[in-house]
Amino acid sequence: MTDASTPETSPRGKPSSSLLRQDARTKKRNASEARFRTYGAVAIGIAILALVALLGSVLYNGSSAFRQTFIALDIYLDPAKLDKDGSGDLEKIAKVSTFGYAPLIKAAFEKEFEKPEIGVEGLKSKDAAKMISKEGPAELRRYVLANPDMIGETVRFDFLASGRIDGYFKGRVTMESAERDKNVSPQQLQLADQLKDAGLLRTKFNPGFLTRADASENRPEAAGLGVAILGSFYMVIVVLVLALPIGVATSIYLEEFAPKNWLTDVIEVNISNLAAVPSIVFGILGLAIFINFAGLPQSAPIVGGLVLTLMTLPTIIIATRASLKAVPPSIRDAALGVGASKMQSVFHHVLPLAAPGILTGTILGLAQALGETAPLLLIGMVAFVREFPAAPPEGLFDPAAALPVQVYNWTQRADPAFVERASGAIIVLLVFLLLMNAVAIILRRRFERRW
Amino acid sequence: MSAGLVILVVFLIASAGFYLGRSRIIRAAGGDIRKLHSRPNYYGLTVALFGAVPALLLTIFWLILQPVYIENQVSKQIEPGDIPEGGSLSLVMSDVRRIADGLDVAVADGVMTEDKIATLDTDLTDLRARLGEVGVAVASDIKPNVFGAATVYRELASGLRMAMAVVVIGVSLAGAAFAMLRIHPGYRARNVSERAIKALLILSSSVAILTTIGIISSLLFETLHFFKLYQARDFFFSMTxxxxxxxxxxxxxxxxxxxxxxxxxxxxxxxxxxxxxxxxxxxxxxxxxxxxxxxxxxxxxxxxxxxxxxxxxxxxxxxxxxxxxxxxxxxxxxxxxxxxxxxxxxxxxxxxxxxxxxxxxxxxxxxxxxxxxxxxxxxxxxxxxxxxxxxxxxxxxxxxxxxxxxxxxxxxxxxxxxxxxxxxxxxxxxxxxxxxxxxxxxxxxxxxxxxxxxxxxxxxxxxxxxxxxxxxxxxxxxxxxxxxxx
Amino acid sequence: MYDTLTPENAVEQKEIKIDAENVQVFYGDTHAIKDVSVKIEDKTVTAFIGPSGCGKSTFLRCLNRMNDTIDICRVEGKILLDGEDIYDKQVDPVQLRAKVGMVFQKPNPFPKSIYDNIAYGPRIHGLARNKADLDEIVEKSLRRGAIWDEVKDRLDQPGTGLSGGQQQRLCIARAVATEPEVLLMDEPCSALDPIATAQVEELIDELRQDYSVVIVTHSMQQAARVSQKTAFFHLGNLVEFGETSQIFTNPVDPRTESYITGRIG
Incomplete structure (x- = not known):
């Protein structure tokens, strides 16, 4: 600490040292300073690294969900199988079950095998037909029922390839793994390669991922997010319709009218505590009150919407109160000063000025609701739903899925193809959240005032 | 008449009330709105609030209480023998509800007619298949008492739904008419409607409290229920x-x-x-x-x-x-x-x-x-x-x-x-x-x-x-x- | 009015402690200090006076590089402490501030005990070899801060519990504890009542025995009471600098005269 070589001593009994040289202690202190600073930078680094890893993992695993392998086949819609007596009677055609369409695909493969460049030794057309998704015959049937006059013609269909074939082109399935897999054989994979060379098999953008309903365990390739997106949309609408007016009304009352008494205090404490109640508890509430007591249906968007409303209400109230508080009292005084009633001053002046902040808070609350999973698990949103809900308001009572719950659902399935789809669903969810946040930021930037 | 439709009608009555109240008071003032105590919109608002608020509150209470009442009435139809081994009344009741809903759907889809349902008492095996057709799956065979309960359920539900529509719309019209008769140019319409709005604000604030009460009561109620079936001491201190x-x-x-x-x-x-x-x-x-x-x-x-x-x-x-x-x-x-x-x-x-x-x-x-x-x-x-x-x-x-x-x-x-x-x-x-x-x-x-x-x-x-x-x-x-x- | 001036005011020239030459300070685009040159003597109380916003506090904060903590602040020119440029690249502001202590407008004791408040500086600068040493430094500093008798029985109680005047004297004692050579005081009495102000002023006068004290004040009477040299700042310029007695009785510049007679300010 001291520099003994400096002869000059100050009257304060301490040797005076030069500023231009760092003494040993200062060096030590500066080293500790640098160390501490590095810790901080490392902490930031870890946080950002975690963000990158999180988003990277989702993008890496999920981006392939938007592309799917399709196999194009010329299907001869055989009247002998679909319309035995040739009457063209729709009722009778409808009697042919999905199962009855499978031979058409088999036949199409037999036809392909006539080409010299296509065909793998030991692979029968029956096995080749298994390369097509189990959804394929159902698609054929739907097409025929919609266009019965096409019976007897040959039509080119773009079928979804089965999950394993799709996995082969996405690197999930290899020749070695196919040896051990009872759902796919190396021969099928060889045939897939040949089909690819022949231009019949292509991997392309799959709009079905966004529009189709969920599919069962053994046909991951056909599973889509349609019902989940619609269900989430319904719930967000319910939350918006309920939480916004109730939240704004509560905030206006607490901020502008409420007398300072114990009741107001109770409400205030209550709201700040509700904001921190674990979301799963709201699920229990929904199950006990809305489903068991009120008898609302399980898996319905209305119940999900109600539960999420109660959950997001504190968020919206807190945001709304903050923006009401930000409007300076002078505005209220000015309105009261020209003879407006308290109510008029609030609704004509304060509320419009606070509107951007309220909207921003509401959008963030909706984003929170959109991403919430746990309470929805308890009110039956995990159910396997293949039907699209009807249009509102009846549709609000139909069973539906929700985006985040769909993700959870898919992670619980055995087929590894669902990992890709779960990650893909997360990407869709994050895109929605990003859009909502972007709108909130734009609103804030454009309309927020600083007083 | 569904609840949604009833609410829609109430809103229509309220908005009609708004315009009628407004134009009535302007006419009463001879077209000179300076003679009015409040601005004309407040008179309209008063009429609208009187038309809508009591009716809507009534709807909410009705919708909450109706299922409870129906449940009570219908469960009387179920005899202990109808409850399967290991099952409970609530499971049977959910079957009843599902059958009743299924019948509604079946009628709406034209798969069945009301007459047919009335004569169905004798042949219940077919019912299960029919319900399956309209997408309602019933787990086990339908017992006569359960079916009977479902019929009662349907009757009560449709009767009460009709009653609700009549009563609610009646209340709405009465409220609007009452307000129409009360307003006159000296009427303090602004004060009245502001007081009503303030009451609505307070009502909204109570949602937060109700949520907490809901959380606590549902948790407490079922937990007590649990502790009747299972020792609290074991729950808190058992290591497995x-x-x-x-x-x-x-x-x-x-x-x-x-x-x-x-x-x-x-x-x-x-x-x-x-x-x-x-x-x-x-x-x-x-x-x-x-x-x-x-x-x-x-x-x-x-x-x-x-x-x-x-x-x-x-x-x-x-x-x-x-x-x-x-x-x-x-x-x-x-x-x-x-x-x-x-x-x-x-x-x-x-x-x-x-x-x-x-x-x-x-x-x-x-x-x-x-x-x-x-x-x-x-x-x-x-x-x-x-x-x-x-x-x-x-x-x-x-x-x-x-x-x-x-x-x-x-x-x-x-x-x-x-x-x-x-x-x-x-x-x-x-x-x-x-x-x-x-x-x-x-x-x-x-x-x-x-x-x-x-x-x-x-x-x-x-x-x-x-x-x-x-x-x-x-x-x-x-x-x-x-x-x-x- | 000026009879509180002590006779020492007119004594011989002392050693120069701080020599500022052509100092310019910018806050972003604002030119806050314009070409100020001033020589501050050792064992002297120098007062900076001027209307608010004239730059006197800004200049004071240049003397121990407290302005470094403000991002947009830029200092040009030379400030020499014992002949060494304190804005030299090799100078560590931490070492500088150990030599040039500072007391602030609002008493700002740390939320620690009175003892720890005083011991903070000696601890970080490593001035005490052992606990006994530290005890001694604390007692000495509290005595120098003229607050020892009031707090000696409650050294373990929080410094924030003291009265305003006591807090400020505690802060002065805290500054003294690091054994600085220069003590900067930024309106140290503005938050205090008259009695506390008198105690602090008395303390400042005592500190002059050992330190070079620079005090910023908005009160002309205070400047006249405690200082031997006075600098008058106006709009970022150093208008006049000289013996306090001369500034107050016979100012050269008309602006100084306007200010001390109350016409501007």
Whole structure:
């Protein structure tokens, strides 16, 4: 600490040292300073690294969900199988079950095998037909029922390839793994390669991922997010319709009218505590009150919407109160000063000025609701739903899925193809959240005032 | 007439009332609105409020009470013999409801006619198939009494629905007419409608309280129910968690509590130092461009839904920890583990800790920093010896809030921690938490009267009490801290 | 009016402690200090006076580089402490501030015990070899701060619990504890009542025995009471600098005269 070589001593009994040289202690202190600073930078680094890893993992695993392998086949819609007596009677055609369409695909493969460049030794057309998704015959049937006059013609269909074939082109399935897999054989994979060379098999953008309903365990390739997106949309609408007016009304009352008494205090404490109640508890509430007591249906968007409303209400109230508080009292005084009633001053002046902040808070609350999973698990949103809900308001009572719950659902399935789809669903969810946040930021930037 | 339609009619009456009231008062004033006490819109509003509010309140109460009443009436139809072995009245009642709904759908789709249903008493086997056609699956054969109950249910439901429509619309019209007759130019329409609006505001504020009451009562009610079936002492002190479908389960909370606390502890050990240092770095050291980039980046972490973290734990962190740490070290080979869930939850809590710490650090007055710099302290000395001790209560509050979030977090542990209830110290082993078990006990197809299901409510109540306690304590500490510098 | 001036005011020239030459300070685009040159003597109380916003506090904060903590602040020119440029690249502001202590407008004791408040500086600068040493430094500093008798029985109680005047004297004692050579005081009495002000002023006069004290004040009477040299700042310019008695009785510049007679300010 001291520099003994400096002869000059100050009257304060301490040797005076030069500023231009760092003494040993200062060096030590500066080293500790640098160390501490590095810790901080490392902490930031870890946080950002975690963000990158999180988003990277989702993008890496999920981006392939938007592309799917399709196999194009010329299907001869055989009247002998679909319309035995040739009457063209729709009722009778409808009697042919999905199962009855499978031979058409088999036949199409037999036809392909006539080409010299296509065909793998030991692979029968029956096995080749298994390369097509189990959804394929159902698609054929739907097409025929919609266009019965096409019976007897040959039509080119773009079928979804089965999950394993799709996995082969996405690197999930290899020749070695196919040896051990009872759902796919190396021969099928060889045939897939040949089909690819022949231009019949292509991997392309799959709009079905966004529009189709969920599919069962053994046909991951056909599973889509349609019902989940619609269900989430319904719930967000319910939350918006309920939480916004109730939240704004509560905030206006607490901020502008409420007398300072114990009741107001109770409400205030209550709201700040509700904001921190674990979301799963709201699920229990929904199950006990809305489903068991009120008898609302399980898996319905209305119940999900109600539960999420109660959950997001504190968020919206807190945001709304903050923006009401930000409007300076002078505005209220000015309105009261020209003879407006308290109510008029609030609704004509304060509320419009606070509107951007309220909207921003509401959008963030909706984003929170959109991403919430746990309470929805308890009110039956995990159910396997293949039907699209009807249009509102009846549709609000139909069973539906929700985006985040769909993700959870898919992670619980055995087929590894669902990992890709779960990650893909997360990407869709994050895109929605990003859009909502972007709108909130734009609103804030454009309309927020600083007083 | 459905409830939605009734509400729509009420709104139509209210808006018609608005225009009629408005034009009536203008006419009464001879077209000179200066003669009125309030502006014409307020007279309209008064009429509209009188038309809509009582009717809508009535609708809400009706909709809440009707099912309860119907349930009461219909359950009288069910005899003890109709309840299958091991089943319960509530299960039978849900069958009744499903059959009744199915019949409605069948009639609407034209598969059946009302006449046919009336004569159906004799032949119930066909009914099941018919209901299946319209997409209503009934598990077992339909017993005559159940069908009878369903018929009563339908009759009551349609009768009451009709009654509700008549009564509600009647109330609405009466209210609007009453207000129409009352208004005159001297009538204080603004005061009346403002008072009504204020009442609506107060009503909205009560939703928050009602939510809390709902949470507490539903948790308490079912928990008491649970403790009737299962010893409270065993629940709180038993060291095993082993639910059985056939009864005789061990439902001790301790292993779950241990898993919960262990995962939360790992998460906090990860999140608190990083979050705190990140907050310190951002508020005291970072240059403007670094802050402009890093702050939003960390905030993005806060906006990501927990399901995303759950998936991250499941497909990335879990396998990574297993392949590179647990297996080489011989500590286990499960990808879901306390460490997996803890680390991922820690990442989730970083922005939470850092933004709360940022708040408390910024609340330390600048003069305090100046005082320290003025004495020749370096930044880190100032932070470590002046700012952090000064901000300590606030930071403690922040950590408590983070702990409460960690304890209540569900998706990350559901997907990352595992399902085996264990009392173990090995962080690479899968353990389970309270929230995981709430989900698993309530999502299965277990019936609603068994202790295995009801235990979820007792778990929920315990969770609620713990997190609420932590929150109240944290908010108290933070508030005390804020007051110190205000 | 000026009879409180002590006879020492007119004594011989002392050693120059701080020599500022052509100092310019910018806050972003604002030119806050314009070409100020001033020589501050050892064992003297120098007062900076002027209307608010004239730059006197800004200039004071340049003397121990407290302005470094403000991002947008830029200092040009030369400030020499014992002949060494304190804005030299090799100078560590931490080391500088140990030599040039500072007391602030608002008393700002740390939320620690009285003892720890005083011991903070000696601890970070490593001035005490052991606990006994530290005890001694604390007692000495509290005595120098003229507050020892009031707090000696409650050294372990928080410094924030003291009255305003006591807090400010505690802060002065805290500054003294690091054994600085120069003591900067930024309106140290503005938050205090008259009695506390009188105690602090008395303390400043005592400190002059050992230190070079620079005090910023908005009160002309205070400047006249405690200082031997006075600098008058106006709009970022140093208008006049000289013996306090001369500034107050016979100012050269008309602006100084306007200010001390109350026409501007």
């Amino acid at each position: 968690w082993n639910p059985q479908f056939r009864g005789g389960s061990d439902l001790g909370i301790l292993p779950l509590l241990w898993g919960t606390l262990y995962v939360s502890f790992v998460a906090l050990v990860f999140a608190v130092p990083i979050g705190l240092l990140a907050a310190v770095y951002l508020s005291e050291y970072a240059s403007k461009p670094v802050r402009a980039f890093a702050k939003p980046a960390i905030e993005i972490l806060a906006g990501i839904p927990t399901i995303v973290y759950g998936l991250f734990a499941l497909i990335t962190v879990g396998p990574l920890l297993r392949d590179y740490f647990a297996q080489p070290l011989g500590l286990g080979n499960s990808s879901s583990s306390v460490l997996t869930a803890g680390v991922v939850m820690g990442i989730m809590l970083i922005p939470f800790v850092s933004s709360l710490s940022d708040d408390v650090i910024n609340a330390v007055p600048q003069t305090m920093r100046d005082g320290s710099y003025g004495l020749g302290a370096t930044k880190s000395e100032t932070i470590k010896q002046v700012i952090l001790p000064a901000a300590l209560p606030g930071i403690v509050g922040a950590v408590l809030l983070a702990a409460s979030r960690a304890i209540g977090e569900t998706m990350i542990v559901v997907m990352g921690a595992g399902a085996a209830a264990k009392l173990s110290l090995n962080p690479f082993e899968a353990m389970t938490t309270i929230t995981v078990k709430i989900v698993s006990q309530l999502t299965g197809d277990t019936e609603f009267a068994s202790p295995e299901t009801l235990v979820a409510f007792a778990l929920g109540l315990s969770l609620f009490v713990v997190t609420l306690g932590l929150n109240v304590l944290a908010l108290y500490i933070v508030r005390k801290y804020r007051e110190q510098y205000e």
